[in-house]
Amino acid sequence: MIARHFPALKRERRAVALAALILLQALCAMFFIGDVVIDLGQGDHLDDLHLILEAIAALALSAGVIYLMRELRDLNNRMAAMELGIRAARGDMSNLIDAFFDQWRLTPSEREIALMVLKGIDNDSIAKMRGTAQSTVRAQCTRIYAKAQVDGRAQLLSIFMEELLHAGEQ
Amino acid sequence: MPVGDTSECGCPGARTIPVWDPLVRLVHWGLALTILLNAAVLDEESALHEWVGYVALGLVGIRLIWGLFGSRHSRLSAFPPKPVTAMRHLVALSKGDKTVHLSHNPLGALMVYNMWVTVLVLGATGYMMGTMQFFGVDWVEEAHEIAFNWLLVSIVLHIGGVAFDTWRSGVPLVRSMIDGRKRVPQDRPVE
Numbered sequence: 001m002i003a004r005h006f007p008a009l010k011r012e013r014r015a016v017a018l019a020a021l022i023l024l025q026a027l028c029a030m031f032f033i034g035d036v037v038i039d040l041g042q043g044d045h046l047d048d049l050h051l052i053l054e055a056i057a058a059l060a061l062s063a064g065v066i067y068l069m070r071e072l073r074d075l076n077n078r079m080a081a082m083e084l085g086i087r088a089a090r091g092d093m094s095n096l097i098d099a100f101f102d103q104w105r106l107t108p109s110e111r112e113i114a115l116m117v118l119k120g121i122d123n124d125s126i127a128k129m130r131g132t133a134q135s136t137v138r139a140q141c142t143r144i145y146a147k148a149q150v151d152g153r154a155q156l157l158s159i160f161m162e163e164l165l166h167a168g169e170q
Numbered sequence: 171m172p173v174g175d176t177s178e179c180g181c182p183g184a185r186t187i188p189v190w191d192p193l194v195r196l197v198h199w200g201l202a203l204t205i206l207l208n209a210a211v212l213d214e215e216s217a218l219h220e221w222v223g224y225v226a227l228g229l230v231g232i233r234l235i236w237g238l239f240g241s242r243h244s245r246l247s248a249f250p251p252k253p254v255t256a257m258r259h260l261v262a263l264s265k266g267d268k269t270v271h272l273s274h275n276p277l278g279a280l281m282v283y284n285m286w287v288t289v290l291v292l293g294a295t296g297y298m299m300g301t302m303q304f305f306g307v308d309w310v311e312e313a314h315e316i317a318f319n320w321l322l323v324s325i326v327l328h329i330g331g332v333a334f335d336t337w338r339s340g341v342p343l344v345r346s347m348i349d350g351r352k353r354v355p356q357d358r359p360v361e
Contacts, residue, residue: 019191026232076191
């Protein structure tokens with residue numbers, strides 16, 4: 001259920017399942033290869049068809065293992081690339097936020113509060129975290145909104161949202 | 171206050187890097203389980219002991235094949251066995267070097283190959299003991315015994331090494347072998 005909302009987690013689970021399947025199948029392949037080798041060694045009283053079938057099974061399993069291993073490697077590479085992309089996007093996002101804060105000439109404490117506002121923390125919690133009165137936080141927020149020329153929380157957030165969506169359209 | 175991310179572990183500025191793919195992790199814990207079973211649980215005369223031994227052999231075989239073309243940090247070429255580099259690493263350690271290695275560190279790499287070879291020797295001599303040709307031959311049984319004792323020594327060294335490197339580098343290594351991610355403190359150089 002959680003996996004549906006977090007595709008990354010779902011992919012990770014798929015990778016684990018794939019790896020487990022590879023292990024099991026590879027062990028089966030080794031069992032058959034060992035059996036074929038031992039049968040060949042004993043030579044005399046084996047019926048040929050049985051041996052041929054076993055050899056084919058061993059080959060098919062081995063080929064399957066190699067194929068699945070390649071799949072797993074590609075899946076791993078894709079996940080690593082995606083993680084890099086997300087990290088880069090995060091870096092871009094914080095650069096963007098910094099740039100806007102600079103433009104609005106926020107003071108260091110206003111930057112801190114603005115960031116908490118962006119993260120969705122309410123005034124009450126901000127006041128507790130900073131060890132100040134709620135009224136102080138409210139006053140600081142008002143100054144931030146004034147500097148950014150917005151009406152409040154939602155509009156402050158929408159500035160960044162708009163920037164991100166535009167970046168996506170280009 | 172910097173805007174940058176603090177990752178989910180709550181340690182400020184730590185970088186979380188995916189390192190061990192699921193196949194590496196499953197082989198690692200699978201091998202640990204087979205060794206535990208054969209060393210401490212199963213009767214060594216039993217057929218199950220033999221089969222668990224073959225599974226261990228198979229796991230090492232799979233890991234070696236995966237090491238030829240698997241994902242980046244799991245490839246054998248990412249941690250070649252180089253005693254000279256390992257010695258240099260040892261000297262660097264004694265001088266308080268804090269470098270974090272994404273794959274195995276040079277000493278750890280030697281331990282990995284040592285374990286694999288030891289398990290292969292155990293498997294081979296174990297198989298030989300069951301064949302007509304080598305049944306009851308002294309040197310084969312002794313080799314199996316010596317390899318087993320060496321494996322126990324190796325396991326102690328391995329666990330000690332992991333504990334030491336976790337303390338030295340600040341990367342929780344056991345956790346990285348469970349969920350595959352190394353959490354590297356921000357100030358550590360990475361190799």
